[in-house]
Amino acid sequence: MRAVQERNLATFFIDGIRWNLQGGLSFQIFRVVLLIFMGFGIYAYSFQARYGLEVTGMNDIVSWGFYISNFTFLVGVAAAAVMLILPAYVFHDPDFHRVVIIGEGVAVGALVMCLTFILVDLGGPLQAWHLIPVIGIFNFPSSILAWDVLVLNGYLLLNALVPAYILYSHYKGRKPDERKYRPFVFLSIFWAFSIHMVTAFLYQGLPARPFWNNPLMGPRFLASAFAAGPALITLILAVIHSTTNYKIDRSVFNKLRLIIVISAIINLIMLFSEVFKEFYFPTHHSSSAVYLFFGMDGHDSLVPWIWTSVCVNLLATIVLALNPGKNNPKVLLPACFFLFVAIWMEKGIGLIVPGLIPSPLGEVVDYLPTWVELFVTLGIFALGITVVTWLIRAALIIEERYNTTG
Amino acid sequence: MKSDKPSGRKGCSCTITSAKSDRRSFLKGLSIAAAAGSAALATGCIPDVNAATSEEMKLRWQEFFKDNYRLMTQEEKDATIARLERLAKLQDDLDIQMSNDPPIDRVLYGYAFNITRCEGFMECVSACVKENNLDRKTNTQYIRIFEMEPGNLDPSTGDGQYFHKVPVENKFYMGTQCFHCENAPCTKACPIKATWTEPDGIVVVDYDWCIGCRYCQAACPYYGRRFNWGKPEIPKEEVTTKQHYLGNRIRPKGKMEKCTFCIQRTRTGQLPACVEACPTGSRVFGNLLDPDSEIRFVLKHKKVFRMKEELGTEPKFWFFID
Structure with a gap:
């Protein structure tokens, strides 16, 4: 441990x-x-860089x-x-104050x-400087993708710099000046909502795709994010609690469970509302939903998915809501895991791929990712x-060893 | 045809590009394989760094840092097409003539398609593929022809994959392509203004400015755009060498492309290749601002309609019934 006067940026x-x-x-x-997994990724990407996106599905x-x-x-996970942040900094909740750094x-x-996913999806990654x-040139404000680039990078900066300032202050043994970071x-609170709404508008703003062109898209993005994100954070906190000396209070888990349950229930209500609209009186705008839930013209790869x-999703939400194990982590943690996976399945592939199928000219194909x-x-x-x-390892060591301000 | 000099690779079914790199990689053998690792990334994005001549490298370097076409001065436009012509010669031994003809004054192009007359021969499709240097490997086509049942006017109810003798009794045919919308959702979506509507109404893509995000493709309600998933492959003897910067020049991989109403032809007063090829006279193309044009006659005297009019995209492409 360095002495106070030796510590600098x-x-x-x-x-x-x-x-x-x-x-x-x-x-x-x-x-x-x-590292090995990242090596696999770079190896696979080298094919894509050489032959183009034709090596994808x-x-x-x-x-x-x-x-x-x-x-x-x-x-969504980022926005969550x-x-x-909201309870920790705004309501000064002491339990959350201890874990907010992990969320960030x-x-x-x-x-x-x-940002890496966007970069690997580009056909011309070397031209990314045009953005x-x-x-470069920014098609602002008309292109929602231009907005998305701005809000994502802005949110990254906010979420990196505010904790960095607080941690650095603790590292120097001083109390961070609240007037500076508040x-x-x-x-960043408004920004978190904006990254999710803007990303939803990316899809919602396309009349060409009736499956996405739906005013519920933005709110539903938020609800599912506020379920999946805290579910992931719960799992990470549990790992930190059991593998490090940084102990996390039980009340944090209880409060997180409440957030997850409320968001997951709102998410399911919205899902039900969407399904009702698509299937009560199906129009030709419902064909993507028909393809997704029941398959079409012999193509049904997403139906089991x-x-x-x-x-x-339904089971995990019920378990989290009814809490059958009376806060038993052996019940709640798997429920969080399954909820996270279910929302990943639905809000990833289950949202993007059917939006593009059938094509605007009615053609149905299946999509399978390649290796x-x-x-x-x-x-x-x-x-x-x-x-x-x-980030978390460095942050926790600073909080434990240097934070004398409490 | 300007080049009488027989090329060594002429007649070979291999493509212009792969024939060259195959030989190179064979000669370079293991030395390339050894460098593969991290270099694979760079060589993939900047193809064949190892084999490029210094002139080629210099031209590529200048091309990499050039501006969006719309921001270039006339001198810069002339310089880039000169570089692209030279690069085509150096890389693929192709003698191309590339133009950057500007739009003609007081011209706004429009298109009409006669669904009574079309018999589904698809001559337009082959002419388009040939004229616009479309990728033969993935069979890219700007034009789709749908075989329709009577009682429907929406191509999504028709069969776009038919493969049999035409015309079929009691069916009719509808063609789609980019409709060059006045209120185009694709140009609005592009994050970097790599696609726009020209003053003569043609929606174009600056292939070198495009980053390949494919947001415009998702935004198009007519399936009007095509992406170069790999490097396009065209047999050398079939390449159309009269090209336009915004038109039929051979696209790099990872870029969006689309119908440009054959900008390389129409800006010199010719008809688009599909119109010229149509054996039934179902395709009408002309200047919407000229009251005596055929397209204006059709709009005035025929029953016309446009596809998905409820979206408010204002296509400059009308279907009509005789």
């Missing part, structure tokens, strides 16, 4: 890296496994696939950090994954997990 970063390179054997193995009809599906879902770490990791304001916290998702897409995705997930663990 350089040692802040050096210590952060140093702590992450240290660690027990199992921790190192975990790191190496993630996408085509002119299903022009967005696994990458954009995961991107869409992860925007607000469910910790998860948000940064999720955003890094989002940078000033040196405006940015409020900004979506029914699995809906059933698992390249699967491995690139695996690599990006490994990258995201690496980012999250690096």
Whole structure:
């Protein structure tokens, strides 16, 4: 542990890296496994870079696939950090104050994954500089994708800089000045809603795709995100609680469960409302939903996928709501896991792919990701997990060793 | 045809590009394989770095940093088409003539399709594929022809995959392509203004500015856009060498493309290839601002309708009934 006067911005970063390179054997193995997965991802991407997107399962009809599906879902995970930020900074909830840094770490990791998914989905990644304001051209405000680039990068900055400032203050042994960071916290709360609404508008704003062109899309994105995100954060907190000295109070888990249950129920009500609209009186605008839930013209690859998702979602929500184990983590943690997976299935592939099927000219095809897409995705997930663990590890050590302000 | 010099690879069924890189990789053998690892990324994005001549590298470098077409001065436009012509010669040994003809004053193009006359021969499709240098490997087509049952006017109810003798009794045929909407959802969606409507009404793509995000493709309600999932492959002897920067030049991989009303032809006063090829005279093309044009006659005297009119996209493409 360095003395106070020796600590500066350089040692802040050096210590952060140093702590992450240290660690027990199992921790190192975990790191190496993630590195290997990222290696797989780079190897798979090299095919895509050489031969183009033809090595993916996408085509002119299903022009967005696994990458954009995961991107869409992860925007929700990133936005869900607000469910910790809001009570911690605004309502000064002491329990949440202790874990908010972890939520912010998860948000940064999720955003890094989002931006990487966009980058690997581009046909011309080397031309990505055309998107940078000033040196490129921005079709602002008409293109929602231009908005999305702005809000995602802005949210990444907010979620990286506010915790960095607080941690650095703790590292220096001072109390962070609330007047300095509080405006940015409020900004990041609005921003969290905006990243999700803008990403929903990306789809919602397309009259060409009746399945997406639906005013419920934005609110439903939020509801599902505020269920899936806190479910993931619950799992991460449980891992931290059981593998590190940083103990997390039971009341945090109880409060998170409440947030998850309410969001998951609202999400299911909205799902029911959508399904009702599509199937009570099906029009030609319902064909994507028909394809998704029942298959069409002999193409039904998503039917088992979506029914699995809906059933698992329903069961997990019931378990979390009724709490049969009386707060037994052995019941609640698997329920969180399954809820997370169910929402990933539904809000990823289950939302993006059927929106493109059938084509505007009525043609039905099936989409299956290729090994390249699967491995690139695996690599990006490994990258995201690496980012999250690096940030959280450094943050927790600072909080434990240096935070004298309480 | 300007080039009488017989090319060594002429007649080979291989494509212009793969024939070259196959030989190269054979000669370079293991040295490339060894460098593969991380270099694979770079060579994939900037093809064949190893084999490029310094002139080629310099041209590519200049091409990489060029501006959006709409922001270029006339000198810059001339410079880039000169570079692209030279690169086609260096890379694929093709003698192309690329133009950057601007729109003609007081011209707004419009298109009409006679569903009574069309008999589904698909001559338009083959002419379009040939004229616009469309990828033969994935069989890219801008034009789709749907065989329709009487009683329907929505192509999504028709059969776009028919493969039999035409015309069939009691069926009719409808063609779709990019409709060059006045209120185009695709140009609105593009995050970087790589696609726009020209003053003569043609919706074009700057292939070199496009980043390949495919948002425009998702936004199009008519399935009017095609993506280059891989590098397009065209047999060398079939390449149309009279090209336009915004039109039928061979697209790089990872870029969006679409029907441009054959901009390379129409801006020099010719008809689009599909109109010229149609054996039944079902296709009408002309200047909407000219009161004596055939297209204006059709709009005035025939029963016309447009596809998915409720979306408010205002296509400049009308279907009509005799």
